[in-house]
Amino acid sequence: IKLSAFSDRPLNERITFAAMYLQQQADQINKEILIAPNELIKLANFDHVNNITALNNRVQLLCAGAYANAPEHIPLRLGQTDMNAILVTPKQQNLQARITSLITSALQLGPTTDALFKKLSDSLNNGESITEQNFLLAKVLNQVDTIAGEKLLSVFAQAIQKDAKTYITHIYGVTFPSDNIFWQNVALAFVFASVCRDNLPDTQSALKIQKAIKHRYPRSYYLFKHFLTKLKIQYVQSPYYYLPFFMMMIHCTSKIESVQYNAILLAHGEHTASSIQQVVNSLCGNYFFEAFNMPIDVTLDQINGYVQKYLTDQSPSAKGNIVLFDMGSLRQMFREIKKVSNQELIVVNNLTTAMALDIGLRVQRNDDFQSIAEASEQYGASTETQYYEGLSNKKNIIVSCMSGVGLSEEVKKLIDATLSPALEVIAVDYKELHTLLTNHDRKFFSNTQLILTTTDVAGDIGGDIGIDIVNVYNVFDKASSQKMQTVLRNCGESPQSINEFIDRLVRFLSIEGIRGRLQILNPDIVIQESQRIVSHYEDFYNVKFGSRLKLNLYMHLSLMIERMMTSKRSTTSIDRATLTPPEQEFFSLSSGIFQPVEQKFNIKVQDYEIALLYQLLKDFIFG
Template sequence: MKTKAKEKVLKQLRVICSSQGKVTANQLANSLNLSRQNINHYLIQLAQEGRIQKINGRPNYWIVPSTQPANDLTQSCLKSVIGYNGSLRSVINKCIAGIKYPPQGLNILITGNSGVGKSYLAKKLFEYSKESSIISTNAPFVVLNCADYADNPELLSATLFGYKRGAFTGADHDVQGLIANANEGYLFLDEIHRLSSENQEKLFLFMDTDKYRPVGEYNKWYTSKVRLIMATTEDPQKYFLDTFLRRIPIRVQLKDFSQRPLTERIELVSSLFLKEAHKLEKQIIISSEIMNALTFNEYSGNIGTLKNLIKISCAQAYAACTDKRLEITTAVFPGKLTMQKTLDTLVIDPNQKQSLLSNYNKYNYSDHLENLLQQVLKNVDIQIIKNKLEKFLLLIKNENDYNFEDYQSRNLLHLWNNYVVERYGVVNSLSTFQLCLTLKNTVLYLNQQLLNSVYKKICKKYCRTTYIVETFFKKIAFFNEDKVLLLKIVTALLISDFVNEKININGLIIAHGKSTASSIQEVVNQLCGNYIYEAIDMPINSSLTDVVDQVKKYLHDQSYLHDLILIIDTGSLNQIYTLLKNEIKGNLIVINNLTTSIALDVGIKINSQQNFIDITKELKPYYRIDIKSFDGFSDKNNIIISCMSGLGISKQLKIIFKKYLKNNFKIYTMKYTQLKEMIDKNDNDFFKKTVLIITTSNLPTSFLIPHFNIYNIFDSKNSNLFQEILVNQIGLKKYNTLIKELIKFFSIEGISARLHLLNPKIVINDIETVILRYENYLEYNFPEKTRLNLYMHLALMLERLLLSNKKSDSDKLPAVTDQKKINFLNISKKILHPLELKYNVSVSNYEISLLYELMSS
């Protein structure tokens, strides 16, 4: 329904604009009987899609630009503006709308840093106006740089509006200003932010009425029909009067050279060298190092600096030249170099008439391609769609005579071969990617929402293929932004035939060194003829944490993850498990012995689609591996120990339990916050191999996994479950010995033995005072086991706070709404305040919340 309503708004907008040129949101709302809020919603969507344009003002107006702006430009002077159908397309379309707007256009402001091409674009817009018969062929183009008169606003005013004889000393005759000189043509005001407030007021009066008075004239008004283009390097909001800005409805910004797409940066560099080649009548060879430096470095002066670097390089090469060609190498280049190695050597021929990029095709293939993509969403047989897509691309290739010999295409094909074919083993895909490149210079207007929907569906169906495509496009930023998604879709669809999507085990190789891992990856993937492994090359000084961080990043980039086989050159298997266990839901094998033969052996097994368990059985006898199943907390029967007072108590309890249970269960410790999080998620599968959870507080009764508050060992009524589970495993005699050791551990004597910083006798007395104050507040005497629990908890809390100034991650608590908790929080701050002062610590809200749980239980 939304799409239909949006199209209805566009249709009505076109109807109104055909008669009156522009329309407001209110007019549209009234004509369609819709709310203005809904109308604005659809107008913003249509503007983002490039189908309509907004003219700022009071009120704002909306117009419909020419439906085929790019086709209109293919034969115009604006075609020579690099990026006219790329990153500058929306800028140029907006300017054209301003130029064509009756009766004499709209004022245009071009913003951007120094050297981005503001003056060049202004001159091209003037030429386009003549070419389109909007102004006469002999119309003037007058230029004024306001910065030249920044310190003398009166002289600027005289230069702009003219002056009368006697207006000031030295004015011995009448002089016409630039506004008069620009009559019926264009006035370009550069560095317009240097215009004073007084001159802004004079100028916006002229904008409104076409009338002005020369300096010294007080009776007569003069008239001039002038179209204004202005430019500035500054933020207009900071330098212009609001009343002045309102007179400039068309505002566009030019990006820095470094922010332009790589194709356009290469085209700019090649076009500048081509001018030098024509001038010097010599062939120019630009080395790979220089091409990379010119296209990838950021220049504060943008294209202006680029021109100077190229001129100086050519001048120095020309001075040393002895034949008919110039070689631009590091020896003659005055700028800084870059380590980027994306581009190859470039040869510029003086007989070449235009720069590198092929002409944009004169056909519009958008409708045909959009219909093909719609079929993906309609679940048409994907193979039929692929066949149609391939025929469609061949049609474009033949009609436009693409030969892929241009500089950019050669570089892209070279990179695809090195990166995708060789590293990922996607053999025979080079010619298919070449076919996809036919869209590189094809003019297309496609619905962005459609592209997003199609790509999401393709990612689900071809997860391994889209991973390769995403990785490639991240490394190579060579296309216009609006083309990237389309190219990902087309490339993924067509190369999916070369990638085995049935493989459900991911392979990952990690090694220290510049190319150790990627070299092994390349060998194995090519020998298997498929994408089996991803590789990560780690710096020599990388730590185990760095390795794990890279694995996590790799896991994050997967659309969905199957089982993982990780082969590393060094590192602790147990530590890797610990650091990765919460990141992986499938099974994991880590092999701590990376060689090409091992990687190949495992790769062949993965490629033959053996299941994880069979691969595990075959690998165990031969390689040093360890295996864990991470579809739950552990693949072995286990006991989890989690204490509020911190991992220190949990680890001590683990040591005690391990004496008696080491052959029966795997024993784990877990942060209490993590345990609570998993319980709150009601994720029972996470604990499916867990036999018992031991805590120092009561867990919810709704939690189905067997759990036991360790302080209940003092209460025979509540220890039945604990006894039942453990006696069956270790027998009654060992169980009684275990209980005696636990009681000793939790006694006052046991608490004292675990205090290393605090004086046990003093701290126990202070804690006794705190407990008594809580009992007075609650009007309740704690049972012995609860008092012991509080002694342990508070003593260890104080020592922990003294030893660490760091705040716990758990300090960030959700907002408390329970009035009982709020009251407890407030009274606790008073009760604990003397303790804080004495020991110079701060008890956080989180710590108080733990006390609340302990006392509640």
């Protein structure tokens, strides 16, 4: 084993040896020894080829000389003693505590750090640059540069430089100067922090400086804290280890703090997210993304915990948060993260490296939130983006038809052709509307002005969201038509546009409207078949449907037949054994009623279509 020379060891260690030998002399001659701080420093800096043995001999000679010159003095005096002199007492029980006191007194650590913290606090609170805080720390380090030998400091500096490259530059893209003087100064700051931690309590001034750094340089502080955890987890727990921040981060803080968004990558797998993070941050040359590699069985609550902990460590003044993830519910993810922070939020799914790089470059250019959000919607058909709370961030009308999104899209086209472009029209199928109304509150529909459907929505669904839900077939009723006109006027639509919309809607919902919707089949034949099907239901259940319901059924059935001829998509069959007796009866009856149509048009009416029809008719046939 090769031991370091005494002169190459840290000053606090050298002082410990000198104090130990002074304590031995006090015990041996049973006298107190009073030594001047500068004399203790001289002993700690004693350089001899015999190292520690020579130091012990030197202490014995000093004590013997003091005793020989003034044996009557109690205590023995070494050097020019004054009120700052250090007293060594015989039979000292708690030697380590005493040595700590000796080191603190010799280096004047208490007054030195108190003055440093006061100046740093004033500098941070006054908004001065990190250059000024670096100067204040460098001035103190220059005064106590004897705390580490040059050889030891050089080795320590190389180790810190290597760790910084591994844990910061490689992952976060942040680079540091390569010159040796810079890293020796950083190493010296860490040594000073160690001396303070070992010999001083965690004062309120030290804790305040740590908080002030986090407040003033939140992103840089986050990186530096991450670096401390990699060096030694105990470092994070001591406020003194945040002093080297000013020495190490001086050249990169400005660039790091220029990033205005908190960006997060979430991906399943051991390295997926961190691999993309490393590529993007390195190419952009700055810390833009933090990454969380998630286990396959991770829950949404756990993901939310990752995000919440990260955002807590970031600046509350950021322009917004950007979250890219690889799978899961977009709306659910948005809703959960929004609970953590009320800042603007963009959530994008189906994470790719190209997507992350594009967002990283836009953040680097300081693009505004809206432009980043709109760009994220163009990443591909398999990618979804949400950056507003609720269904839409614009005033909107929801259109939902029992016959499917196709019919809803036709109504949407009609609205777009007559009403102003400022009013967004969102077409959804009836099942999705049912789910939205069941699972969301008024806040989700904050921008929704009106919901148009082709069937009445049950009163217990969506009853508390405070939005008018209108069956489009009610447009034939004067009272319902006026209600719709009032809603549209409140949206800022002109009377002329509203009248034109209603006129076109009436034509669309008539038999002539059905003819206009059919693209392939002969309207006369298809409508005739639809009328025959409706008539069979009336006969079997001994009911008489109203004209409005009949018109709705004719359109639904006609479009269903054509859709099934042109679409190859199939749906999962329904297990009829799980149905109620009325449902089983309806399915059995429908199979017979649709048989002629299936043979004529060479189609197979699927269970899904019969289930939709049941939902449309159940209130009329079962009362």
